[in-house]
Amino acid sequence: MSQPLLAVEGLRTHFHTDEGTVRAVDGIDFEVHRGETVCIVGESGSGKTVASETITQLIPSPPGEIAGGTITFDGEDITNLSEKRLRTIRGGRIGHVFQNPQGALNPVYTVGWQIVEAVQLHSDLSRDDARRKAIDLLDRVGIPEASARFDDYPHEFSGGMKQRIVIAMALASEPDLLIADEPTTALDVTIQAQILRLLQDLQEEFDMAILLITHDLGVVAEIADRVVVMYAGKVMEAGDVYRIFEDPAHPYTRALLDCLPGRGGDTRSIGGSLPDPTDPPDGCRFAARCPHAVEDCHVGDQPPMYDVGPGDHEVSCVHFAPGGDPSVVLGSDQSVETSAGRADGGRPESGPSEGGESR
Numbered sequence: 001m002s003q004p005l006l007a008v009e010g011l012r013t014h015f016h017t018d019e020g021t022v023r024a025v026d027g028i029d030f031e032v033h034r035g036e037t038v039c040i041v042g043e044s045g046s047g048k049t050v051a052s053e054t055i056t057q058l059i060p061s062p063p064g065e066i067a068g069g070t071i072t073f074d075g076e077d078i079t080n081l082s083e084k085r086l087r088t089i090r091g092g093r094i095g096h097v098f099q100n101p102q103g104a105l106n107p108v109y110t111v112g113w114q115i116v117e118a119v120q121l122h123s124d125l126s127r128d129d130a131r132r133k134a135i136d137l138l139d140r141v142g143i144p145e146a147s148a149r150f151d152d153y154p155h156e157f158s159g160g161m162k163q164r165i166v167i168a169m170a171l172a173s174e175p176d177l178l179i180a181d182e183p184t185t186a187l188d189v190t191i192q193a194q195i196l197r198l199l200q201d202l203q204e205e206f207d208m209a210i211l212l213i214t215h216d217l218g219v220v221a222e223i224a225d226r227v228v229v230m231y232a233g234k235v236m237e238a239g240d241v242y243r244i245f246e247d248p249a250h251p252y253t254r255a256l257l258d259c260l261p262g263r264g265g266d267t268r269s270i271g272g273s274l275p276d277p278t279d280p281p282d283g284c285r286f287a288a289r290c291p292h293a294v295e296d297c298h299v300g301d302q303p304p305m306y307d308v309g310p311g312d313h314e315v316s317c318v319h320f321a322p323g324g325d326p327s328v329v330l331g332s333d334q335s336v337e338t339s340a341g342r343a344d345g346g347r348p349e350s351g352p353s354e355g356g357e358s359r
């Protein structure tokens with residue numbers, strides 16, 4: 001494969017707090033190639049936002065710290081870039097739509113002014129040309145009568161429109177990579193769909209890569225080329241979106257998918273909770289909640305990423321190690337295991353019953 005646009009290798013982002021060191025991101029690898037959409041999924045608290053905000057060093061430091069690893073963007077190591085150099089990348093070649101869009105717009109300036117600023121920061125367009133470009137951007141993100149609304153203030157727009165404006169701002173520099181952190185979570189379903197379609201259209205138009213963070217697997221199915229499944233600061237599984245949905249390998253991914261309506265699951269969430277991020281367990285971080293955990297799962301480090309094949313698909317699970325027995329997880333059929341979602345953690349009687357239960 002060609003050189004990735006973004007390569008994250010061995011990344012660790014920790015926070016030093018009174019309660020101990022929060023290992024929010026604890027050694028993860030992933031890549032984003034030009035023009036593709038990579039989705040990071042995982043439960044709340046698994047480190048998705050911290051991982052994405054570490055890329056352009058948006059993590060408050062202290063208490064945050066990049067404790068290890070490298071971030072390479074377009075061939076350049078940007079892990080320890082100076083603030084000055086970073087400013088040309090952040091909001092320039094890398095656009096960012098934050099999880100909380102409220103903070104992204106300044107209430108005391110008109111939206112037009114703010115987008116013009118964003119355009120001018122990364123181009124040498126004249127004020128007039130920047131204004132034309134800003135109106136064009138507002139128009140493209142679907143703000144009706146964009147030129148008439150140019151001088152309106154953020155509070156004069158609805159939540160969905162504000163989010164479109166935030167996206168327009170992130171696009172103002174024509175970024176090579178757009179990082180979008182739960183860009184539609186706060187919005188109603190119709191507007192969510194519109195904004196996702198909009199991102200896809202703009203992606204094609206600008207030949208832009210998208211790193212989308214979400215815990216909505218419905219969104220992932222619709223928009224992703226590749227998926228990275230995070231849990232407790234680690235990557236559990238990664239690969240082509242079709243592989244992840246058709247042949248999910250990690251018990252965690254399978255449990256997540258099980259929560260999707262129409263996949264046979266009857267649960268809203270996975271039983272149990274994330275481990276203490278200041279004191280993660282040995283072995284696989286999901287082992288305590290995993291219906292397939294064996295002794296090996298509780299010792300050593302998180303298992304390495306094993307190839308699941310065919311194609312682009314890797315999983316961090318001992319059952320997929322060379323010589324392991326994936327059928328422990330996969331069972332004899334491909335129906336998604338549902339036990340992980342049961343509040344009592346019980347296994348369905350009909351499920352695969354080879355040894356290895358954690359209880």
Ligand SMILES: Nc1ncnc2c1ncn2[C@@H]1O[C@H](COP(=O)(O)OP(=O)(O)OP(=O)(O)O)[C@@H](O)[C@H]1O
Binds near residue numbers: 017023043045050063
């Ligand atoms: N400034 C901070 N200080 C201490 N801990 C932090 C800080 N920011 C994040 N964390 C911790 O890092 C871990 C990962 O948080 P993160 O926000 O990345 O999760 P997430 O996967 O984005 O979750 P969500 O889906 O809720 O957005 C959590 O345990 C969180 O409490």
Ligand code: NI
Binds near residue numbers: 050
């Ligand atoms: Ni988040």
